[in-house]
Amino acid sequence: MNNKNTKEIIFEQVDKCYGKNYVIKDFNLQIKDGERIILLGPSGCGKSTTLRIIAGLEDINSGNLYMSGKRVNDVPCGERNVAMVFQNYALYPHMTVAQNITYGLKAHKIEKGEIKKRLDEALEMLDLVEYAQRTPKQLSGGQRQRVALARAVVKRSPYFLLDEPLSNLDAQLRLHARKELVKIHERYHQTLVYVTHDQIEAMTVGHRIALLNKGELQMIDHPSVIYNRPANIFTAKFIGSPSMNIVDAKYGSGKLWIGKQSVHIPEIWCKQILCAETENLLLGIRPEHLIFSDKQEQDTLCATVKYVEDYGNRYGVYLEVEGIELIALCEDMVPQCGKNVYINLNPEKIHLFKKENGKSIGYPKEIPMLMSIHMNEVNVNKKEK
Known part of the structure; x- marks a missing residue:
């Protein structure tokens, strides 16, 4: 684990428990450099805890977590260089939109000219220019969500962590916001980890989906493979509506x-x-x-x-x-x-x-895999020229 130039995240036999209750158990997962991976599953499956472990907001009980080739079990949150968007947006009510977006940059003593450049770019990208001097209480839920995204974007972190950021939006705004998220990722190529219980978000945003249940990884693969060739009964029933x-x-x-x-x-x-x-x-x-x-x-x-x-x-x-x-x-x-x-x-x-264990018996090789490949999958590991 010595490649410091990669933005990989690797879970190695990670356990997280509270007392005798395991939230995640013997968890192994490799998140590729620059991919969009979705942590999907029902409430209480451990997906948000997994994200908070990456961010450094939760300690692990055993196992190892590697980021950029470095073991980070004991590295504090502030030193992990991650940008995170929470479900509740967590905006400062007394600050303007511009102040909320740039607060973290000022705290890290970024040069004023660079702060303005990043702010202007984020306001333009997320259609917030006319709201720059408003406070959060003067904004709609969708506008607040965009401010939270902008605040994460300007940080220019190699890791972009999102914990159900669209759950408070109506259906039309969710559709628009999903598109914006993909555009942001395609522009900056962060390693993006996205927590949701919404399978439509998972299928449309992710390069890969990691499906969890009761703290255990059920299946990880491209959305089309998970839909067309589920590994077990849980995956088969969770993905798809009805x-x-x-x-x-x-x-x-x-x-x-x-x-x-x-x-x-x-x-x-x-x-x-x-x-x-x-x-x-x-x-x-x-x-x-x-x-x-x-x-x-x-x-x-x-x-x-x-x-x-x-x-x-x-x-x-x-x-x-x-x-x-x-x-x-x-x-x-x-x-x-x-x-x-x-x-x-x-x-x-x-x-x-x-019937005895709910696992798939597999699929005959003669049956074609009718897989609609995301255009973005081709670019997951493509290096910027």
């Missing part, structure tokens, strides 16, 4: 049985199941991948429509198959409640998990 349908299934004679109904699956899936050495499975299928059919065919499942939700641009259709509830999405030709319908499963879109 969440993935998960049902008990048994394998036999080239078929998957759901209750008394069955569907044939391709030979490539049969081989995958045999390699997994189990017949008791959990079948996963996303609501958007359940296809309605007008008539019963060899590999359709008969279902009864129980309830329909109108989402505006599509409908959520709740179905019952062999006493099991499923949800399907459709855009038109919505079936009526109480009606029997038929549904098809696309074999390229199914997911199979071991």
